[in-house]
Amino acid sequence: MRILVTGGAGYIGSHCVRQLIQDGQDVVVIDNLSRGHREAVHQDAPFYQLDLADTLRMTAIMREHEVEAVMHFAALSYVCESVRHPRRYLKTNTAGTIHLLEAMECAGVKRLVFSSTCSTYGIPDRLPLDEHSPQRPCNPYGQSKLAVEQLLRDLVKADASFGCIALRYFNVAGCSADGVLGEDHDPQLRIIPILLLTAMGLRESFTINGNDFPTPDGTCIRDYIHVDDICSAHRLAITGVQSGVSRFFNVGLGHGYSVSEVIGSVRRVTRKAIPVRIGPRREGDPAELFANSDRIRSELGWTPRLTKLDEIVETAWRWFKSHPEGYRSRHLSHETAISHSRSSYPLDEIHARQPLAVR
Numbered sequence: 248m249r250i251l252v253t254g255g256a257g258y259i260g261s262h263c264v265r266q267l268i269q270d271g272q273d274v275v276v277i278d279n280l281s282r283g284h285r286e287a288v289h290q291d292a293p294f295y296q297l298d299l300a301d302t303l304r305m306t307a308i309m310r311e312h313e314v315e316a317v318m319h320f321a322a323l324s325y326v327c328e329s330v331r332h333p334r335r336y337l338k339t340n341t342a343g344t345i346h347l348l349e350a351m352e353c354a355g356v357k358r359l360v361f362s363s364t365c366s367t368y369g370i371p372d373r374l375p376l377d378e379h380s381p382q383r384p385c386n387p388y389g390q391s392k393l394a395v396e397q398l399l400r401d402l403v404k405a406d407a408s409f410g411c412i413a414l415r416y417f418n419v420a421g422c423s424a425d426g427v428l429g430e431d432h433d434p435q436l437r438i439i440p441i442l443l444l445t446a447m448g449l450r451e452s453f454t455i456n457g458n459d460f461p462t463p464d465g466t467c468i469r470d471y472i473h474v475d476d477i478c479s480a481h482r483l484a485i486t487g488v489q490s491g492v493s494r495f496f497n498v499g500l501g502h503g504y505s506v507s508e509v510i511g512s513v514r515r516v517t518r519k520a521i522p523v524r525i526g527p528r529r530e531g532d533p534a535e536l537f538a539n540s541d542r543i544r545s546e547l548g549w550t551p552r553l554t555k556l557d558e559i560v561e562t563a564w565r566w567f568k569s570h571p572e573g574y575r576s577r578h579l580s581h582e583t584a585i586s587h588s589r590s591s592y593p594l595d596e597i598h599a600r601q602p603l604a605v606r
């Protein structure tokens with residue numbers, strides 16, 4: 248299949264591109280590199296640096312490469328940033344997807360897999376969260392993704408030849424098992440990268456945001472899913488898309504780990520000390536979030552392979568140890584000139600913050 252991957256220079260998109268190419272698929276990547284890395288894009292995938300807003304060029308690329316399906320990862324995905332900059336999130340995640348859908352329409356591409364999120368659920372009434380759980384996002388990030396989900400539902404009703412699958416990921420973690428691809432965000436806002444950087448002495452300490460939650464050890468519980476298992480869900484989804492049908496699947500392990508358990512895992516894997524401080528709770532942080540992923544298991548035959556937290560952390564540790572400066576480390580090790588693309592949006596305001604565990 249000829250597949251266009253948006254956001255293929257980002258964390259999850261780059262892992263997925265690599266797996267698709269290993270499967271023998273023809274892949275084209277677009278990314279504006281606002282938060283991704285050219286170095287992360289597989290050498291066998293034609294790459295175009297462009298923004299989702301550029302409908303005309305996207306249409307031309309789809310036509311030129313005779314694209315048959317789209318995997319849409321490109322987005323902004325920091326909850327705390329979305330609260331401060333809601334317009335930015337609607338513009339990129341919602342309007343950007345509308346531009347992409349227009350390009351697909353013009354180029355006659357009828358098959359889409361969309362990266363959605365458990366943030367579309369908001370604060371849960373009951374756990375685990377399944378696909379029937381009410382969707383009441385409590386931040387602009389979740390709202391921007393839910394708006395797309397609703398649009399996709401309407402589109403398949405309006406055009407029976409169009410079909411899509413939206414995957415609602417829980418907390419994606421880990422890196423490719425061989426340490427070639429990894430997570431390189433600036434700033435790092437997710438718990439495992441922050442803990443690993445702390446283990447490496449690159450951060451002073453790790454702050455637990457609240458240890459008085461109604462959970463066994465008092466810290467928040469989240470469902471962590473390995474990035475390669477998210478990619479395998481995508482590979483199944485792209486062949487599982489049916490014309491005139493929109494389907495929505497949770498992708499998580501189905502059980503959670505507490506913040507204290509994650510700290511324990513990183514200490515075990517790295518064998519390093521990790522200084523920890525206790526901070527206040529963050530507003531709107533649910534005590535516990537984990538998925539019921541039975542639907543994707545039964546309908547698409549998906550089975551996660553890395554189900555133990557230590558295994559997930561080990562893959563991330565391999566990457567962080569060998570890439571202390573992220574993809575930049577490769578240039579540094581070869582003493583070549585560094586041309587490093589960085590965020591087109593200032594993220595300074597969230598540098599000092601800890602990650603929001605709700606994604």
Ligand SMILES: NC(=O)c1ccc[n+]([C@@H]2O[C@H](COP(=O)([O-])OP(=O)(O)OC[C@H]3O[C@@H](n4cnc5c(N)ncnc54)[C@H](O)[C@@H]3O)[C@@H](O)[C@H]2O)c1
Binds near residue numbers: 277299343364
């Ligand atoms: N990482 C998680 O835990 C998680 C959880 C749930 C959902 N998701 C979703 O998965 C997708 C990928 O997440 P990620 O963690 O790999 O993020 P990422 O930031 O690493 O990758 C996103 C990529 O999209 C590109 N991009 C952003 N805006 C663009 C635009 N306007 N035009 C073209 N390219 C643009 C960025 O440069 C980046 O390379 C996102 O849609 C995100 O919302 C991620």
